[in-house]
Amino acid sequence: MEGRKLIRMRGSQHLRQRLLLATLSGVPIRIDEIRAQDAAPGLRDYEASLLRLLEKISNGSMVEINETGTKLRYKPGVLAGGRDLVHDCGTGRAIGYFLEPLILLGLFGKTALSITLKGVTNDNTDPFVDTFRTATLPMLKHFGVQIEDLELKIVSRGAPPLGGGEVRLKVPIVPQSLLAVRWVDEGMVKRVRGVAYSTRVSPHMSNRMVDAARGVLNRLLPDVYIFTDHYSGQESGKSPGYGISLVAETTSGCLISSEAAANCSKSEEGDVRNDKAHAQVLPEDIGAQAAMQLLEEIKQGGVVDTARQGLLFLLCGLCPADVSKVRVGKLSPHGIRTLRHIKEFLGVQFNIKPDPVTGTVILTCVGSGYRNISRKLS
The missing domain is CATH 3.30.1370 (Ribosomal Protein S8; Chain: A, domain 1)
Structure with a gap:
């Protein structure tokens, strides 16, 4: 794949995936007209943060951005991995936005990757860190990755808008290559597990989400266990919030997930309110929403x-x-x-x-x- 010509693209859509595949394939890319017609044209802060992250875990990569940020030229380097790296993801996108490319790139590095990521751990835009740990990482075992060496630890929670969360990720390298899979047996759901978290709000919020989710799921399945995870003090981040992550396990080992969060902030009176027009502030709404989404995912089928x-x-x-x-x-x-x-x-x-x-x-x-x-x- 080395020596391939420059690939030209336009627009900001799927920029993260384009950068990921360019890095893996070693193909330089040029992207023009990045939000050229927007009131605020050019790259966003979280996209620039992703580029800095790619530079940290590789050697010899080159990034060129014009003054307005509407044109990007990226020449990937050699994946190096790294130990004890630290990266601030900012608050524009959650840490889940950065985890998927990190995991894939970490598998094909020169050395194993260990990195601490700081920012937002849970929001409604990107996957929860909890869901990555319980549903995404186990996927890799089907492709021959030693998941015993994979580690994703939540040091502190961080809800929008201020974040303050911190997670630690360790990714082993693949000795040579992945393994081809034949993964078509979706099986039948045998149990549901989950975690309901709360940070800088009453711990009772987690219990209310659990009761609402179980109220939906227990009508169909008896084996439902959702534990509560309350954070306070320095581990609770800088903003209040709560949410729930659910994972259904099938008889063939497939993991189907769903999640929902209420990202709150405090008003001047000290009351907890929701940033998005007070929509779904009640923990009962969050729990029921995640449970219904999980049932919809199960209905669609697939591994x-x-x-x-x-x-x-x-x-x-x-x-x-x-x-x-x-x-x-x-x-x-x-x-x-x-x-x-x-x-x-x-x-x-x-x-x-x-x-x-x-x-x-x-x-x-x-x-x-x-x-x-x-x-x-x-």
């Missing part, structure tokens, strides 16, 4: 939920030159865009076949044969 389709396709595209076969529910817009980017950067094209009996979609591909060329040779 992963909608939020993890893109990562699943990326892992399949990075597999050896062997056939991978996976089953998902209805293809999401993000999943479709991921398939297009994989074809453009890695040259991998998926065969898509709907299954009318189950309403799911079966995707088959031959991997790109991607190998960890950065690792140290013994």
